[in-house]
Amino acid sequence: MNRVVISETLRRHLTNPFFLAYVALIAIVAFGVSHFNRPGSMWPSMIALLAMITGAAPIGPEFSSGTLQIILVKPVKRWVYLVSRVTGVVMAVSVGAIAGAVCELVGRAIWSDALAWETIGIAFANCIGDAILTVALLTLLGSLTRAYFNIAIYFGVQVTLSVMMAAGGMLRASRSTIGQFLGEHMGIERALFVVERNLFPEFPLGFDRDWMLTVLSNAAVALALACIAFRRREVPYGAE
Amino acid sequence: MSVRVRALRKSFGKHEVLKGIDLEVAPGEVVGLIGPNGAGKTTLMSCLLGFLHPNSGEITIDGRANDDLEVRRGTGFVPERMSFARGETGWVFLRYMARLAGVPSGEVDARAKAMLERLGIWDAAQKKLSQYSRGMLQRIGMCQALIHEPSYIFLDEPTSGLDPNGVLLVRELILEQKQRGAAVLLNSHQLAEVEKVCDRVLFLSGGVIATEETLKHVDRIVIAVTLLAGSFDAATIERVAGAAVRENVVIVSVETEADIAELVREIVGTGAGVIDVRRHTADLEKIFRGAA
Numbered sequence: 453m454n455r456v457v458i459s460e461t462l463r464r465h466l467t468n469p470f471f472l473a474y475v476a477l478i479a480i481v482a483f484g485v486s487h488f489n490r491p492g493s494m495w496p497s498m499i500a501l502l503a504m505i506t507g508a509a510p511i512g513p514e515f516s517s518g519t520l521q522i523i524l525v526k527p528v529k530r531w532v533y534l535v536s537r538v539t540g541v542v543m544a545v546s547v548g549a550i551a552g553a554v555c556e557l558v559g560r561a562i563w564s565d566a567l568a569w570e571t572i573g574i575a576f577a578n579c580i581g582d583a584i585l586t587v588a589l590l591t592l593l594g595s596l597t598r599a600y601f602n603i604a605i606y607f608g609v610q611v612t613l614s615v616m617m618a619a620g621g622m623l624r625a626s627r628s629t630i631g632q633f634l635g636e637h638m639g640i641e642r643a644l645f646v647v648e649r650n651l652f653p654e655f656p657l658g659f660d661r662d663w664m665l666t667v668l669s670n671a672a673v674a675l676a677l678a679c680i681a682f683r684r685r686e687v688p689y690g691a692e
Numbered sequence: 693m694s695v696r697v698r699a700l701r702k703s704f705g706k707h708e709v710l711k712g713i714d715l716e717v718a719p720g721e722v723v724g725l726i727g728p729n730g731a732g733k734t735t736l737m738s739c740l741l742g743f744l745h746p747n748s749g750e751i752t753i754d755g756r757a758n759d760d761l762e763v764r765r766g767t768g769f770v771p772e773r774m775s776f777a778r779g780e781t782g783w784v785f786l787r788y789m790a791r792l793a794g795v796p797s798g799e800v801d802a803r804a805k806a807m808l809e810r811l812g813i814w815d816a817a818q819k820k821l822s823q824y825s826r827g828m829l830q831r832i833g834m835c836q837a838l839i840h841e842p843s844y845i846f847l848d849e850p851t852s853g854l855d856p857n858g859v860l861l862v863r864e865l866i867l868e869q870k871q872r873g874a875a876v877l878l879n880s881h882q883l884a885e886v887e888k889v890c891d892r893v894l895f896l897s898g899g900v901i902a903t904e905e906t907l908k909h910v911d912r913i914v915i916a917v918t919l920l921a922g923s924f925d926a927a928t929i930e931r932v933a934g935a936a937v938r939e940n941v942v943i944v945s946v947e948t949e950a951d952i953a954e955l956v957r958e959i960v961g962t963g964a965g966v967i968d969v970r971r972h973t974a975d976l977e978k979i980f981r982g983a984a
Contacts, residue, residue, distance in 0.1 A: 454792075456788070456791045456792050457792070460788050460791075464780075468779075517775045517776070518771060518773065518775035518776075519775060519776050519777065521741075521743060521769075521771060522769070522771065522774075522775075522776065522789070522836065524741075524742065524743065525741055525742075525764060525767050525768075525769045525846075526764060526789070526792040526793050526794075527761045527762075527764040527765040527792075527793065527794050528761075528792060529761070684745070686738075686744045686745060687744075688734070688735075688738050688743055688744055689734070689738060689743060689771050689772075689848075
């Protein structure tokens, strides 16, 4: 990995007023909800959104802006650049997660007898695992597309899977021809469910070792595929 | 040989853009790449820099593949349009580029400052790139390409958007790189600039190098002596100069500056009137029209 790329990625986020404002919002929300909500709630969802926003930027938009072409002539291997960018982004997201977890702990220390540090720690670990997968998926899509099409495809796939699963359930209930076909071939619905669960996993309530391993291994596969795609990708300059 | 290309072919779908390019750029040589729009200049540059993968052919830089990290360490590239995170300042951008290019951390600040001063944008170092004019972006593009003193330099329209002072500065910088021993490939539409800085020019047309013209001989000086019409005898001048007189101009190649003075003295000695003596370069416009 390239230390210069990681530190620059992190620096760019930590000096971005919008990023800092969002982290401040996470901190305020975490502190506020510690007064009345169950431990480790709300702010992990904000971290998931932060991972989507920050994870969309590497590669695709850099390609369209022409930044990538300047960087690719520097003595850094493509896959090293890619993995370093992902690492920098995950570190930036972690800053938000740390802010959320610490502020919730501070809030609970003020307002409650129980710190619930274990539950908050699990929420922290879960949202970091989820962020790694999100950033890896967006990087994979970014290594195949231009501009911010990666985030469009990411949401497109998510929405399509949800709609297909809902439609499949309704069709089965309607007892139509298609419904009967789906009823006889439950594997189709199960496959959609497995794909959705692997790409867009929901946070478990506690610490689930299998969930964490699944998320991290899926992220590793996505990142490896991104490296392979990016290695062979043509990046003509001057192309819009 | 520094940069070497053999039988390079590149297609996009069924459209073959490069149809077998052979090219060499030696250390300390500036080679111009000119040609009409769509000739394949940018595609060739992209292949050389590793942005595009050729269908066939060979690209080597000092005997290594163009994506070798050692080659990358010695490569500088100025794109036609500089683009980067516009929210960054020129100083931050240049420091990042220098660190990425492998400039030792202890030298980054000093080199960045020296480059910004050299390119005349030190005062704008703390301004965001979004506030830079086209010319300033071009100048910082030169800074990032040269900060690590590369041995292989690829310039794509480096003077586009620059004011006359900037053009002169870039010309100086290119000649400095040449003196330093760098191999420079210059892609430009500005024929006058190409003529001033290049040793050789390649005319790319229809995906092939249609013409190659040497503008500066390493060990010879080519001069054009313009004679006063009616003041000379063509046969006598041809005998003295060793070259034919065309209209009232004789083009001669000599070895040293002293030879120029001696030749002019001999021509004047025949009774001929000499109006003008200047270094002769190829008429790029004429060749460009012919090649296109």
